Amino acid sequence: MATTPELLPIPQVLSIDRPEQLKALGHPLRLRVLEMLGEREEALSNRELAQRLGVDPGHLHFHVRMLLRAELIQQVPTARGREKPYRAAARTLKVAPELVSAGASNLHLAVIEDLGRAQFEHGAEGRFRFVRVSVHVSPEKAFEVLSELVPRLEELEDENEEQLVITAILHPHPDGG
Template sequence: MGDNPPDYELADRMSLTRPDQVKAIGHPLRTTILQLLHERAATVTELAIAVERPKSTVAHHVEVLTRSGLVRVVRTRRVRAVEERFHGRTARMFYVAAEPTTGGAEMPRDFNDFEVAARESAPAFEEGRLWGFIRHARLTDEQARQFWKQMADLVETFDRLPRSGETTYGFAVGIYPADHPALPPPR
């Protein structure tokens, strides 16, 4: 593990295959909690202070994440007569599986990381501090899968950066089929 955050053991990647898991990460407060737990394990009290929300609200959201298998208690410590529980993520990276779910349940259609990124990045855009690219290329399905793996590796590199500095930066990547013009095949 070394200097890489967080301060507890966890899997590198976890595929979200159940609707309850996708729904769990679809709530902005739960997403923020997961991001905070990427730095280090934390108690509900610490999380409540960080997000400036009531402890009971944060405890509810931590419980939802725990039931979904995205968060677990990684250690405890005794403080006076109370046992403090430190929560941590179960994986560095969560991703929504492309394969269909079992049992006939469908994944929620309203979950979109880019919608979250667009909302979060609006102030940076207004301040001239938003950097981004968009490109289009015709690819085979296999090329798209390989490129996605490279992007996942880049996200993992970003996730392992030491937490320092005064500004929290967002990082969004994706690949998607697009209705975009293409040149005809060469003659």
């Protein structure tokens, strides 16, 4: 019987420093794949991902290949036969500052589209919640607080509960205050 080699734990952060990596983030379905793979140690095949995301496996395959080429996900060696399982290259992605200005609009549009879809699908039943806070604090301190929130949420995680998406966006106040 063949054995699967032991994998190293998924790294916490991957720095996105190539334009093709940023481009790969420019579609809501690819963001959902990254989110799903980044949440767990378990590797999932294209078929398993498609089933959990509720999409056609053939359609998803294109997006999985793009993420693989951009090195945002990894193919996991396995003894499972023809199915190729994948896992996230890291739990969190950090975009290099020099790429943010160049490709931010595609990423922003993908996030906005994802939020719009979620609001449309879940808003009427009260399952889309939105919180907005305006504070006087440095972006670094605000990001630090949000970063502390992630491990706390992981502690509270219960597989029996509905899976939620939490999106945090930091930006200067529109009035410049």
